[in-house]
Amino acid sequence: MGIPLLAIGPEPLALEPLIAAVTERGEATGADGAVATFLGLVRNHNVGRQVQYLEYEAYEPLALRAFERIATEIQVRWPDVRLALHHRIGRIEIGGVSVAIAAASPHRGHAFSACRYTIERIKQIAPIWKREFFDGGDVWIEGATADPDDAAALAEAERIACV
Amino acid sequence: MRVTVKLFARLRDITGTSEMVRDVVAGGTVRALWESLAAEFPELASYERSISTAVNADYARMSDPLADGDDVAFLPPVSGG
Numbered sequence: 001m002g003i004p005l006l007a008i009g010p011e012p013l014a015l016e017p018l019i020a021a022v023t024e025r026g027e028a029t030g031a032d033g034a035v036a037t038f039l040g041l042v043r044n045h046n047v048g049r050q051v052q053y054l055e056y057e058a059y060e061p062l063a064l065r066a067f068e069r070i071a072t073e074i075q076v077r078w079p080d081v082r083l084a085l086h087h088r089i090g091r092i093e094i095g096g097v098s099v100a101i102a103a104a105s106p107h108r109g110h111a112f113s114a115c116r117y118t119i120e121r122i123k124q125i126a127p128i129w130k131r132e133f134f135d136g137g138d139v140w141i142e143g144a145t146a147d148p149d150d151a152a153a154l155a156e157a158e159r160i161a162c163v
Numbered sequence: 164m165r166v167t168v169k170l171f172a173r174l175r176d177i178t179g180t181s182e183m184v185r186d187v188v189a190g191g192t193v194r195a196l197w198e199s200l201a202a203e204f205p206e207l208a209s210y211e212r213s214i215s216t217a218v219n220a221d222y223a224r225m226s227d228p229l230a231d232g233d234d235v236a237f238l239p240p241v242s243g244g
Contacts, residue, residue: 040244058243059171059236061220087243099244119244127217127236128243129172140173142240146215148222 005083006067008060008128010090013100015039018084022104025082032082032104036111038119040099042092046141049134056089056098059127063087066126069148070118074103077117077163078110085118087128098130117161124153164189164231166196172239174214177206187229193218194225196235213240 002024003017015037023032042054067085074083084102092098099122103114122128125148130141147153168183175181178200187196193216201207216223217236229235 056243057172059169059217059220059238062217062222062236063243065221123241123244125241126243127171127215127238127241129239130242131172140176140239141242142173142213143242144240145213146222146238146241 005085006064006071007086008058008063008067008089010088013039013086013088013097015100015102018086018100018102019104021084022082022102031106033106034108034111035102035104036108036115037103038099038101038115039097040119042094042096042098044094046132046134049132049136051094052133052135053091053093054098055091055131055133056087057129057131058087058089060089062127066122066146066148069125070121073121073154074114074117077158078105078114080107081105081110081114083114083118085122087122087126089128113161113163117157117163120157120160124150124157164229166229166231166233166235168196168200169234169236171236174207174210174237174239178204190228192225193223193227193229193235196229197225197237200237210237210239214238215241 082104087099103111105111124144125146215238
């Protein structure tokens, strides 16, 4: 039994287990021609502020459902892609990994597109929040109003992913 | 009937709690529950146009009716990744 393809939790993230999880496909192992990966890192600056660290919070059961929804959307658009997506929560220091994505496919184009699509959709619909601790204070970062059925947001994610 | 309200990120900071129990009238909607919370915690009102909601850990609409025992989450704009 391998690691789950979709996960959220406080443990540090690494790409290698995700790459293994998406490329080991039982009897179909060996069919992939490409794995595209993405790591989201905590950076030391944001809109002119010197960032010390981030704290991530999530509504975990809904986040997993959002990840499942993203995986389903991937299956519709790129049926040959196998996706793994792990998001970390809790305090993460500068340079730490907050999110890790791996997308395997027989063809590189699908792998790249699925990987990009996944991170765009996470930012749109995953119930996850980052609190930025910077020199002089802290602030909750608020991005998109989460609406999985928002057609404009879906179209934007597809455009960025070059569907 | 009685529901459990879950609050996240800045909404939790504003209300000072991540979870609270509230009585709602039978057939009351998520929106009615939100409006009663906004009356109780006026700082919430600025989220009127930007919150999302989930009922029993599934995305829902503000117009959805509530049932006794529901878990109702209010979500400020998200910032994962």
